[in-house]
Amino acid sequence: MQIKKINYLLIIAFIWISAACQTQTKDLITQLKELPNVSVEKIVGDTTFTEYYEMWFTQPIDHENPKLGTFKQRVLLGHHNLSKPMVVEIQGYNIWTPKAGELSKLIDANQLTIEHRYFKQSRPDSLHWDKLTIKQAAADQHAVIQALRKIYKNKWISTGISKGGQTTIYHRFFYPNDVDVSVPYVAPMNLSREDKRIHQHLATVGSKDARKKVKDFQIACFENKDKLLELLEELATKKKWEFSMGLEGALDLNILEYSFAFWQWGNTSLNDIPNADANAEDLFKHLTKTSPFSFFEAKDIITQQPFFYQALTEIGMYSYEVSPFSKYISYEKDLTFDFTLPKGVDGTFNPESMLAVNQWLQMDAEKMLFIYGEYDTWSATQVELKENNKCQKFINPAGAHGTRIKSFPSEMQAEIIGTLEKWLELKINK
Numbered sequence: 001m002q003i004k005k006i007n008y009l010l011i012i013a014f015i016w017i018s019a020a021c022q023t024q025t026k027d028l029i030t031q032l033k034e035l036p037n038v039s040v041e042k043i044v045g046d047t048t049f050t051e052y053y054e055m056w057f058t059q060p061i062d063h064e065n066p067k068l069g070t071f072k073q074r075v076l077l078g079h080h081n082l083s084k085p086m087v088v089e090i091q092g093y094n095i096w097t098p099k100a101g102e103l104s105k106l107i108d109a110n111q112l113t114i115e116h117r118y119f120k121q122s123r124p125d126s127l128h129w130d131k132l133t134i135k136q137a138a139a140d141q142h143a144v145i146q147a148l149r150k151i152y153k154n155k156w157i158s159t160g161i162s163k164g165g166q167t168t169i170y171h172r173f174f175y176p177n178d179v180d181v182s183v184p185y186v187a188p189m190n191l192s193r194e195d196k197r198i199h200q201h202l203a204t205v206g207s208k209d210a211r212k213k214v215k216d217f218q219i220a221c222f223e224n225k226d227k228l229l230e231l232l233e234e235l236a237t238k239k240k241w242e243f244s245m246g247l248e249g250a251l252d253l254n255i256l257e258y259s260f261a262f263w264q265w266g267n268t269s270l271n272d273i274p275n276a277d278a279n280a281e282d283l284f285k286h287l288t289k290t291s292p293f294s295f296f297e298a299k300d301i302i303t304q305q306p307f308f309y310q311a312l313t314e315i316g317m318y319s320y321e322v323s324p325f326s327k328y329i330s331y332e333k334d335l336t337f338d339f340t341l342p343k344g345v346d347g348t349f350n351p352e353s354m355l356a357v358n359q360w361l362q363m364d365a366e367k368m369l370f371i372y373g374e375y376d377t378w379s380a381t382q383v384e385l386k387e388n389n390k391c392q393k394f395i396n397p398a399g400a401h402g403t404r405i406k407s408f409p410s411e412m413q414a415e416i417i418g419t420l421e422k423w424l425e426l427k428i429n430k
Contacts, residue, residue: 028051028053028079028082028151029042029053031151032053032055032077032151035147035148035150036147037057037058038055038056038057038058038147039056040053040054040055040056041053041054041055045076045078045098046078046098046099046100048078048099048100048105049078049079049080049100049110049111050079050080050081051078051079052076052077052078052079052098053076053077053079054074054075054076054077055074055075055076055077056072056073056074056075057072057073057075057143057144058070058071058072058073059071059072059073059117059140059143061124061128061131062128062131062136063136063139063140068128068131069124069125069126070124071117071122071123071124071125072121072122073114073115073117073122073140073144074095074115074120074121074122075112075113075114075115075144076095076098076111076112076113077110077111077112077113077148078098078100078104078111078112078113079110080108080109080110081110082151082152082153082154083154084108084109084110084154085107085109085110085154085155085156085157085424085426086109086111086112086148086152086154086155086156086157087101087103087104087107087109087110087111087112087157087158087159088111088112088113088114088141088145088156088157088158088159088179089101089104089111089112089113089114089159089160089164090114090116090141090158090159090160090164090167090168090171091113091114091115091116091119091160091164091167092116092160092161092162092163092164092165092166092167092307093116093119093120093163093164093304093306093307094116094119094120094121094122095113095115095120098113101159102404102405102406103159103183103405106405106417106428107157107420107424107426107428109157112144112145112148114140114144116137116164116167116306117132117136117137117140117306118132118306119306127342129309129342129345132306132309132310133314133353134167134170134173134174134314134353134357135170135174135353137167137170137171138167138170138171138173138174138175139174141167141171141175141178142171142174142175142178145158145175145178145179146178149178155180155181155424155425155426156178156179156180156181157179157180157181157182157183157424158171158172158178158179158181158182158183159182159183159184159185160184160185160187161185161186162185162186162187162378162401163187163307163315164185164187165184165185165186165187166187166188166189166315168182168183168184168187169182169184169187169189169357169361169368169383170353170357172365172368173356173357173360173365176364176365176366180367180423180424181367181368181369181420181423181424182367182368182369183368183370183371183420184368184370184371184383185371185403185404186371186372186373186376186378186379186401186403187370187378187382187383188316188378188380188381188382189354189357189358189361189381189382189383190311190316190317190318190354190381191316191351191355191381192316192349192351193312193316193317193336193349193351194316194317194318194319194334194336195316195317195318195380195381197380197381198260198318198319198377198380198381199318199321200380201263201377201379201380202259202260202263202321202377202380205263205375205377206263206375210270213270213273214258214259214262214263214273215259215324217258217273217274217276217283217286218255218256218258218259218325219276219325219328220274220275220276220277220278220283221255221258221283221287222255222325222328222329223328224280224283225248225251225328227280227284228251228280228283228284228287229247229248229251231281231284232247232250232251232284232293233247235288235293236293239297241294241297241298241299242297242298242299243296243297243298244298244301244339245296245339250293250296250297252329252331252335253296253320253335254287254291254293254295254296255287255291255325256320256321256322256325256335257291257295257320258287258290258291260291260318260377261290261291261377262290262291263375263376263377263400264376264377264378264400264401265290265400265401265402266373266375266376266398266399266400266401266402267400267402268289268290272286273286274286301339301340304340305340305341305342308337308340308341309340309341309342309345309347311337312336312337312338312340312341312347312349313346313347313348313349313350314349314350314353314354315353315354316349316354316381317337319334319335319336319337320334320335320336321334322334322335358384361383361384361385361391362384362385362386362387362388363388364388365388365390365391366390366391367390367391367423368391368392369391369392369393369394369416369419369423370382370383370385370391370392370393370394371394371396371403371404371405371416372393372394372395372396372399372403373395373396373398373399373400373401373402373403373407374395374396374397374398374399375398375399375400376399376400376401376403377401378401379395382395392419394408394412394415394416396408396412397409405417
């Protein structure tokens with residue numbers, strides 16, 4: 001009887017070891033193809049990775065009501081090694097690039113890039129706008145991450161830039177245990193539909209002389225409005241642009257947008273701003289370079305409509321302050337982005353989501369490292385951690401929206417990397 005029992009145990013052990021060995025010898029694409037509701041294809045991507053894959057996840061339009069239908073969500077996977085960490089690039093829009101991001105290169109990690117629902121190739125056939133919420137998007141990302149966590153067992157880090165940074169925050173709010181660490185870059189935390197802190201930032205950012213030169217340029221554009229309209233009409237004809245608010249409305253909006261764009265991107269030198277007595281051609285050339293008119297063009301608005309819908313209904317945005325230019329434009333109140341909403345769609349703002357996320361950030365969020373640029377207009381609504389010392393925030397002096405870890409002074413870079421090393425329990429070689 002004892003011999004039979006020993007033989008039985010040996011057989012069970014043999015079966016278990018055989019199954020374990022079989023699992024270990026499966027190649028990556030086989031493991032990926034075994035994931036449910038996923039199609040996968042090996043493609044040519046960023047060659048810094050040893051393998052690159054495009055995957056399509058079948059996602060419910062409504063995670064709480066799967067009967068509503070499904071859509072395909074595009075996901076890219078850059079693979080180095082199963083033993084390395086995984087960086088999840090959470091996009092706020094479509095996937096801009098297949099290349100390795102800063103964090104992936106910094107820690108030599110695998111990279112998973114997730115396109116946001118309703119953008120570009122990750123769109124349902126029928127857009128149920130009320131299902132474009134931070135909760136539904138987070139559930140998409142959760143499904144993708146949980147599927148790949150079955151294969152990649154090392155540390156997981158989520159990250160995103162701008163709206164991708166916001167989306168990284170929202171995902172972590174709903175699913176705090178999906179990843180070990182999060183690094184949102186230049187992510188606004190707007191608390192109202194048109195957050196007035198943007199106006200305060202533009203009134204105080206940089207030096208007094210710099211702000212005056214920016215405003216003087218805007219005034220010069222308004223004073224040369226008739227000539228600029230002629231130039232805009234010529235350009236719009238050439239580009240086949242259309243503006244729902246008309247050419248004059250588009251020009252007004254673009255001149256007002258100029259200060260936001262100037263400080264946001266930080267790639268325009270004060271010395272490049274034309275003087276107030278410059279000719280109309282020079283004013284127009286500089287205006288279009290710093291603040292492209294395509295932002296207000298009808299086709300571009302349709303492409304970016306999911307962003308505008310989210311901004312106006314849940315995640316907040318900004319308005320254009322009219323009073324400083326009341327001499328030149330006749331609008332009675334600040335201009336908002338209501339013209340970007342899909343026709344017939346309710347644009348009522350629900351503040352509850354952002355208030356809940358903001359409270360969580362200040363009390364319960366852990367191991368989140370926030371990156372900002374001091375001058376960036378979106379830093380006006382940056383995350384405020386209050387007394388939460390479980391997270392860290394770093395602000396790049398005079399930095400703009402393109403701020404990355406490598407943008408910081410060396411001593412601040414060392415502090416950022418030291419924080420990541422501590423949280424991830426690994427050594428980072430710069």
